Amino acid sequence: MNRNLKIIFGLVLVLVFIAGPADLTGLGIPWPGLKRYGTYILTLWLVTAVAAMGVNLIVGYAGQETLAQAAFLGIGAFTTALLQKAGVPFGLNFLASGVICFIVGIALGFPALRVQKHYLAFVTLAFSVFVWLLIRNEEWLTGGVNGIKDIRRPILLGISLRPALYYYWLVLALTAVLTAAMWWLLRSPWGRAFTALRENAIRAESLGIDVRGYTLMAFAIGSAYAGFAGAMYAPLVEFIDPSPFALGASLQFLLMVVAGGAGSFVGPFVGAVVAVLLPEWLRFAEGYYLIIFAIIVMLLMAFCPTGIVGLFARLTTKARRPHADDKGPSLGGPNLGGDPTAAATTVAGANS
Amino acid sequence: MNDFIQLIIAGLATGSIYALAAVGFTLLWQTSQTINFAQGEFVMLPAFFALAGMKFFGLPFPIAAIAAILLSMLTLGVLFKTVVVDPLHKQGTLPLVISTIGLAILLREGVKEFYSAEAQRFPSFFPNINIGTSAANGGSGFNVSADQIGVLIVATATILLLSWFLASTKTGRQMQATAQNPTVARILGVNVERMVMYTFLINGALAAIASLLISPIYLAKFSSGETLGLVAFVAAIVGGFNQVRGAIVGGFLVGIIDNLVAAYISTSYRQAVPLALLVMIILLRPQGLLGRAEERAV
Structure with missing residues (x-):
């Protein structure tokens, strides 16, 4: 694709996102827009994608594993809900949710990253359950299993964003800002350092990159994205309780990012399609949809571990060069090699 | 004091079941770098095999x-x-982890859709009697069920x-060699592939035994794998991710x-x-209670 075509394609995409769910019949375009539920699902997709972008930074770029993204989403959602009940405006809630998750991320990652590779995963797993227990048990704060009801959508410049479409536009704008920030981050020297330590942590360290510092930053920023997503999630659903923030949901975030394509910029958006829209499309299958979902994920991992984005890239390369052997970006770096012999022979420098 | 002893015995009984699941988990990790996120579902499923055998085949x-x-x-x-594991092995740890998460969903939802969403009563191998005497009858007030003792035994x-198998038989020692260093084991003539397969067979058997022991206590339910998996995971790490002994200690400890x-x-x-x-444990003793420092790059 040449440059002009890319720009046109991008503009069309932006237009579709802005106008897609709206009723355009008034403008003479025969498109009735999406119904309230459709707009809700589309908004949920954006919110999920923001949290998944955070996972992608941690997993796909910094080469770590997090099993606490739903817990951070919960922290963000409850922060926003509680602050709103205290009368704080949405803009501040949104920032506070992200900042709190960032701080908690630092506090959690700092000790965990002292030790070996998988230990961040273990610590986040424990953290995930802690947060869920806190949300469920501390009724004075979170309402326990009854949750928090009637979370209002914000009012912007005197216009209430209560209608699904207006709130969608707000979420779309915030998602665009966060996506641009992530894009900038990954292209800054910081982002290059993230990639360097994913590809080869030992070499990155020998080149003078503070591996622990950068990994910690990636984890904290990734967690902050879940906080931002949580801040958008609470007013979207208007009622929050402990269940969407359990460990299973955190596992699902990891799953959707790897299924979408970890380490690819659009991966989280594709992954969120798998997690949010696929269940809607598989609705005809009723109870079997999770079974179908699980089988799709397992097949995808077996035949294309680089995810849907990797699959797509492979198909398009094959179409252009019939015998292209495209292995795609390596997942988790060479130290994660699954072959036991390879693993045994790489002596761990990262452990010391 | 009696209460305390009763609680310890009950803890040992559930802990011994956790240990079974944790040992299987550790064995898989050792020999094939498989972090099995479906381990809890592996403990949930065999009870339903038994239930289906009784219900549909009248066994x-x-x-x-x-x-x-x-x-x-x-x-x-x-x-x-x-x-599941073999096709993903060369792809690295993460895709395999994701695949086992998928497998967990598959097993959970499969049982829910094809058997029942309700918790199922499950028969016990042991008679439903209490050992010890109740305080009301002038006894010591000590109360332990035969079920708990049976499970523990x-x-x-x-x-x-x-x-004993791992430490004293030729096959067991070959399995340990495979776990510690597959390359050297292969050079020394160990059939590494077969040893890895044995590990998976043992894990299947351990999960099934754990399932048959725990289901009479907590009922058989499609969703019970979530907690069981977490417990097995915690027990394995607490004890030392790379030590069977560690997983045993971890299981008992978590139960108590x-x-x-x-x-x-x-x-x-x-x-x-x-x-x-x-x-x-992770912060103070990252190799686990009984683990040795990990020699491979994990």
């Missing part, structure tokens, strides 16, 4: 139980290895048998702590205490 319970163990070795051992015997916390501190935070232990 008597003991035969259904044996059939369940064999079927588990076949499906959770051989099938799991050949269909069977699980401990299984673990001892496995330990779980019971004591529920009785003396708080039932609503009982899940948190083993996890707090886990975090402390």
Whole structure:
């Protein structure tokens, strides 16, 4: 694709996102827009994608594993809900949710990253359950299993964003800002350092990159994205309780990012399609949809571990060069090699 | 004091079941770098094999139980290895982790859709009697069920048998060699592939035994794998991710702590205490209670 075509394609995409769910019949375009539920699902997709972008930074770029993204989403959602009940405006809630998750991320990652590779995963797993227990048990704060009801959508410049479409536009704008920030981050020297330590942590360290510092930053920023997503999630659903923030949901975030394509910029958006829209499309299958979902994920991992984005890239390369052997970006770096012999022979420098 | 002893015995009984699951988990990790996020579902499923055997084929319970163990070795051992693990092995740890998360969903929802969403009563191998005397009859007030003792004996015997097998038989030692260093083991003439397969078979059998022991206590339910998997995971890490002995100690420890916390501190935070232990162990003694420092790059 040449440059002009890319720009046109991008503009069309932006237009579709802005106008897609709206009723355009008034403008003479025969498109009735999406119904309230459709707009809700589309908004949920954006919110999920923001949290998944955070996972992608941690997993796909910094080469770590997090099993606490739903817990951070919960922290963000409850922060926003509680602050709103205290009368704080949405803009501040949104920032506070992200900042709190960032701080908690630092506090959690700092000790965990002292030790070996998988230990961040273990610590986040424990953290995930802690947060869920806190949300469920501390009724004075979170309402326990009854949750928090009637979370209002914000009012912007005197216009209430209560209608699904207006709130969608707000979420779309915030998602665009966060996506641009992530894009900038990954292209800054910081982002290059993230990639360097994913590809080869030992070499990155020998080149003078503070591996622990950068990994910690990636984890904290990734967690902050879940906080931002949580801040958008609470007013979207208007009622929050402990269940969407359990460990299973955190596992699902990891799953959707790897299924979408970890380490690819659009991966989280594709992954969120798998997690949010696929269940809607598989609705005809009723109870079997999770079974179908699980089988799709397992097949995808077996035949294309680089995810849907990797699959797509492979198909398009094959179409252009019939015998292209495209292995795609390596997942988790060479130290994660699954072959036991390879693993045994790489002596761990990262452990010391 | 009697209460305390009762709680310890109850803790040992559930802990011994956790140990079975944790040992299987550790074995898989050791020999094939498989972090099995479906381990809890592996412990949930065999009880349903037995239930299905009794319901659809009219098998008597003991035969259904044996059939369940064999079927588990076949499906959770051989099938799991050949269909799920082997194709993903060269892809690295993360895709395999994701695939086992998918497998967990598949098993959970499969049982829910094809058997039942309700918790199922499950027969016990042991008579439903209490050992000891009740305080009301002038006894010591000491009260332990035969079920708990039976569970403890069977699980401990299984673990001892496995330990003996690993330490004292030729195959067991070959399996240990495979776990420690597959390259050298292969050079020394160990059939590494076969040893890895044995590990998966053993994991299937251990999961099935754990399932048959725990289901009479907590009922058989499609969703019970979530907590069981977490507990096995915690027990394995607490004990030392790379040591079978560690997983055994971790299992018992988690079982006892779980019971004591529920009785003396708080039932609503009982899940948190083993996890707090886990975090402390990771920070203070990353190789686990009994583990040695990991020699491979993990």
